[in-house]
Structure formats: structure tokens, C-alpha cells
Amino acid sequence: MSNLLSTVNQRTNLAGQNRFELLLFRLNGPQLFGINVFKVREVIQAPSLSEMPGSHPCVKGIAQLRGESVIVVDLSQATTGKPIADISKAFVIVTEYNRHVQGFLVSGVERIVNMNWEQIKPPPQGAGRGHYLTAVTELDNQLVQIIDVEKVFSEIIPVEEDVSDKVKEQSHKLDLTKILVLIADDSAVARNQIKRALESVNIPTALAKDGQEALQWLQNKAKETGDNFLRQVPLLISDIEMPRMDGYTLAAEIKADPALRGLHIILHSSLSGVFNEAMVKKVGADQFIAKFHPDELLSAVNFWLEQST
Template sequence: MSNVLNSVNQRTNLAGQNRFELLLFRLNGNQLFGINVFKVREVIQAPELSEMPGSHACVKGIAQLRGDSVIVVDLSQATTGVPIADMSKAFVIVTEYNRHVQGFLVSGVDRIVNLNWDQIKPPPQGAGRGHYLTAVTEIEKQLIQIIDVEKVFSEIIPMEEEVSDQVKAQSHKLDLSKIVVLVADDSAVARNQVKRALNSVNIHAELVKDGQEALDWLHKRAESAGTNLIHEVPLLISDIEMPRMDGYTLAAEIKADAKLKDIHIILHSSLSGVFNEAMVKKVGADQFIAKFHPDELLSAVNYWLEQSS
């Protein structure tokens, strides 16, 4: 399985075409789940794990991988409350999210499929707030559930979300009373992390769930704007991986539109350490920032707002 991950450039080029590869896996049972291959470093048979005293109940232990210590989380227990039943047949999906490398314990790995982002749909309405889905898709008439890994992380390994007073002070130089920052992310946890950071310095944030919704929102706002839209909406903060339209495609669409092209774009993704800088520049985005460091994000926001004033 590990050799399927040998070409970072190939996978980032897929993203630039609003396409991606989904690794399908199982937890206990026959239901298939998915994770973007771009976030996966390797897939291995579950190794022997060392106990981690005092850790969250879903942390099964620490694996030694090529000299590095990697926390392994039982993804079934974290999302359904039921631990993986048979460790002898289990696999670990080693991933990089939010500047950390970690492993997810799963009961089985199925295959990799190549999809368009427009095949990925938001979770069904009425699913409530307690679910762990960020999206769903259908493959060969079977529903595939894509897990909101950021939500899993926020419950198992809480992150620092407070903005420092020093960074807050930078915002005091700016007139923030008449502007809106648009935030696009398919993870509710990630959207609210960004919103709290912006709200801490009285920046109003509008939240949308995917690239298509962001583009529709901007088009509607541009129609009603009496002046150049950048004076009202100077900045977009967008995830890269989103249903219907990814962040790369969204950035390219914005820069190709005469009414929107002056908006500054920060791509804010959990794809830390593995992204295509050339692609970020190609689609016209101004900056890439790995999730989630509130001071770094807000410092970038301050900079681009200054450029717009």
C-alpha cells in the first residue's frame, strides 16, 4: 500500500483539476469510509504499540516508525465508541494533519479511487451535530462516508486556539468596521476555529462549507456592491479540500473574474508539509498556511488587510 503514495506532484496536480484520490477503508463492519490520499504518508500492518499512560482512551499507543514516535488513534473508537475488534488484522493509516504526524487504526484497507470533487457531497441534512462526517460520496452504488478528521483531533488532541495579545495589537491599526472576511471550509470545527480567531479582533467572518458556496456568495455580493468588492470583502480564507469545488479551483475562478480578482486569498489547509507551492501560485492564491496556528493565521490576515486598505 505504501508505494501508492510515491508521487506528491501527481496528487497535487489532480487537486488543481478539481480531482483527488480517495483511500477507502473499513472500521468494524462492511461500511466503507474514505480519506484523501494526499493526507496519507503510508499504510502499514498494525505494528506493536507502546502504551501511553494518561492519554485519551482512543489513543491505542505509540508506534516506532523509522525512528519516529507516532501516536496511533483507534478511529473506530473515536467515531463510533467501538474499538477495533481484531488488532492482528488491523492496519494503521499514517497521516499528516495540522503539522503533526499520527496514525489511524482501521480494521481493513480496501482500495484507492480517483474522483472529481463535484462527486463529493455534504453530509445529509438532519444528521445533527454529533456525527463525524465532513462529506459523503457514492461509488458503485455504495455510500462512502468521509470522516471529519479535524473534529476527531479537536476531541482527542485539543489545540491552542488563543490569539496572543501581541498579534491582536497589530489589528488595532486597521479599520475593521466595514469589512467581511469570507471563510470556506467543509469542517465545522475548522470554520469555527478561524471564526474565533477573527472575532477576537472584531473582524466579521462569513462562513461557507465549500468552494462552490463561496463562489456563489461572492458573485451575489459583487452584484450588490456599489464599489469595488475588495473594499467590502478584501480577503478569503479557504481550505483546499472541499466538496463540489476544491480551494485551488475556487482561487482560479476568483482570479479569472474581473469583479473578484482583487480579493486576496489565503489557502488554509491541514495538508501541512505536503503541498504544491507552484500550484498555490499558479491559481493566484497569495499565501498558504498550514492549520492551525491562530497567531500565524491572524498575522497573515493583518498583512493582507493592510494591502487592501
Template structure:
């Protein structure tokens, strides 16, 4: 297991082009699940947990890792399953995203696989709106379900989505009625967070689920307008990890397109702890913002809409 943990630690410092390294794990059955390795800071056998009175029902306790308290969430319970029973044989995925660190209790860990984002598909449309998946893929002929851990954590510890009155007042003096911001994110929670924040300052938002859909939408808009689209769509906000086409690849394609290259691109990612600033510059993005801080996002939108 020490080699496995070292492998996780090493891979969280890597950034590829339209590639994903997926940590495969199990909950209460042989069904494989996945999480982006970039979100994982550490994998360890479940340590002793301290129960906290009054905590959320899915929080199994607090783990003290090198003197730092980490909330440990039962990922099986949080996604509608039975509690993980045997803590002695269980593992904790210590994750870092959305500017927070938390642990997820899982039944077991398998391995890391390196695959192309084109092999990652959105959840089937018939799955409804209440599932906890951002994507599915096949590994060794088995269907792997990628869990939306952002949604899980947001339900347990909802973030503050309120834009301050100061930012709202500044935006009120701007004419935003003819402008649209394109938002690309595979997480329904993240899309709606951005939409609510931007709508509160009067910004029109077009939502898409992944990078490929975003590129198609932009290209269709360019064809409709006969060229440069920035008079209507001056800004795109994109997640980095998305099915079919990641945010890095999407940004590079937008910046290389003669009709789209003037569109400003803000990469808005939960991968704040392991983000590679050099990669943003390489693909030509205009700014990186770690999820989720509504004032910071709204301020950036105000800036790039009129730059």
C-alpha cells in the same frame, strides 16, 4: 500491500484541479469510509503498540516507526463505534496534517479512487451537528463517508486557539468595523477555529461550507455592490479540499472574475506536509498558511485587509 503503500506515497505528491484521490478503508463493518490521500503519509499493518498510562481513552498506544514515536488513535472508537478488536489484522493510516503526524487504527484498507470534487457532496442536513463527516460520495454504488479527521484529532488533542496579546494590540489600532473576511471550509471545527481567532481581533467573518457556496456568495455581493467588492470584502480564506469545488478551483475562478479579482486569497489548508507551492502560484492565491496557528493567521489577515 507493498504496491498499495507505494501507490499511496506516490499520490500524496500529486495535486490536481478540482479532483480528489480518496483512500477507501473500513472500521468494524463493511461500510466504506474515505480520507483524502493527500493527508496520508503511509499505510502499514498495525505494528506493536506501546500503551501509555494516562493517555486519552481512544489512543490505543504508541507505534515506533523508524525510531519516531507516533500516537495511534482507534478511529472506530473516536467516531462513536466499538474498538477495533484484532490488531493483528488491522492497519494504521499514518497521516500528516495540521502540522502534526499521527496514526489512525482501521479495520482494513481497500483501494484508492480518483474522482472529481463535484461528485463529493456535503453530509445531509438531517445528520445533526455531532457527526464526524465532512462529505459523502458514491463509489461502485456504495455510499462512502468521508471522515473529518481534523475534528477527531482536535477532540483528542485540542489545539491552542488563542491569539497573542501582541497581535490583539496591533489589531486594536485598525478600523475593521466595515470589513468582512469570507471563510470557506468544509470542516465545522476548522471554520469555528478561524472564526474565534479572527473575532478576537475584531474581524467580522462570513462562514461558508464549500467552494461553490463561497463563489456564489462573492458573486451575489458583487451584484449587490455593482462591481468591485474589496471595500467591504478585501479577503477570502479558503481551505483546499472541499466538496463540490476545491480551493484551487475556487481561487482560479475568483481571480478570473472581473469583479472579484482584487479580493486577496489566503489558502488555509491542513495539507502542510505535501503542499505544492507551485500550485498556489498557478491559481493566483496571495498566500498559503498551514493549519492551524492563530497568530500567523491573524497577522496575515491584518496584512491583506489593508493591502
């Protein structure tokens, strides 16, 4: 399995071209699921797990991996309610999300495929609010579902969402009456986390579900407001992994558009590491922040709004 995860430099180059690699896996049954390979540290045969008393039912235990204690979540049970039948034959996808390392228990790992974010589509309309998908795609005439990991985590390991009073005080110095911050994220949970953080200090927001929708919104707003555009929309907070157009490509498109290029851009993602810092500079974004720390995010928002006044 370790050979699956080689050539990190190649993945870095793919990301700058709206491309990425998708690790395909199965839970229970023939349905294919996918995860961005750049979030995956390793794939291993399911190790022995230590019980974690009082934990969420979907947490199957703790694995000791290279001297690190890693929580292992049954991804099938978390998303479908049906646990992996035989853990002894299962695999663990060890990932890094939201500043934490965790393992996802899956029944089988298939292969890695090279994809373009334009091939990744939002979930079909009418799917309802109870699903765990951020996107879908098609491969070899078979549907591949991409799971909303932020939603899984919010239900199993809730994150702290309250903004401290100290950070809130920073926002009181700003004139927020005529501005709007655009939030672009394919996860409804992540969008609402950011929205609540900003609304806690009365910063108005607009929401987009992917990079293409965000770019269209900005272009329409720029035509509507003309020279007042940057005063009314000074800041974009964007995820990196999004259907149709990723955050890197969105940032590059904004900086290539004379009407938009003065917009400040915070890339806010569960991806982390030096790779993102390099890509931030490459595409012209202003800052990268790993999800999700409300004080850090709002402090950055305050800073860039101050630069816009």
C-alpha cells in the same frame, strides 16, 4: 501497501483539476470510509504499540516508525464508540494533519479511487451535530463517508486557539468597521476555530461550507456592492479539501472573474508541504498556511487587510 501510495506527481496534477485520489478503508463492519491520499504517508500492518498513560481512551499507544514516535488513534472508537476488535489484524494509516504526523487504526484498507471533488457532497441535512462527517460520495452504488478529522482531533488532542496579545495589538491599527472576511471550510470545527480567532479582534466574518457555496456568495456580494466589493470583502480564508469545489479551483475561479480577482486569498489547510506552495502560485492565491496556529493565521490576516486599505 506501499505501491498504493506511489505517483505523487500525478496527484499534484490532479489537484489542479479539482480531482484527487481517495483511499478507501473500513472500520468495523462493511461501511466504506475515505481519506485524501495526499494526506497519507504510508499504510502499514498495525505494529506493536507502547502504552501512553493518561492519554485519551481512543489513543491506543505510540508506534515507533522510522525513528519517529507516532500517536495511534483508533478511528472507529473515536467516531462510533466501538473499538477495532482485533488490533493484530488491523492496519495503521499514517497521515500528516495540522503539522503533526499521526496514525489511524482501521480494520481494513481497500483501494485507491480517482475522484472529482464535484462528486463529493456535503453530509445529508438532518444528520445533526454529533456526526463526524465532512462529506459523502457514492461509489459502485455504495455510500462512502469522509470523516471530519479536525473534529476528531479537537476532541482527542485539542489545539491551542487563543491569540496572543502581541498579535491582537496589530489588529487595533486597522479600520475593521466596514469589512467582512469570508471563511470557506467543510469542517464546522475548523470554520469556528478561524471565526473565533478573527472575532477575538472584532473582525466580522461570513461562513461557507465549500468552494461552490463560497464562489456563489462572492459573486452575489459583488453584484450587490459593485465598486465597493473589495473594500467590503477584502479577504477570503479557504480550506483546500472541500466538497463540490476544492480551494485550488475556487482560487482559480476567483482570479478568472474580473469582479473578484482583486480579492486576497489565504489557503488554510491541514495539507502541508512544498506541493501546496507550488499550487498557491499556480492558482493565484496569495498565501498558504498550514492549520492551525491562531497567531500565524491572524498575523497573515492583518497583513492582507493592510494591503487592502
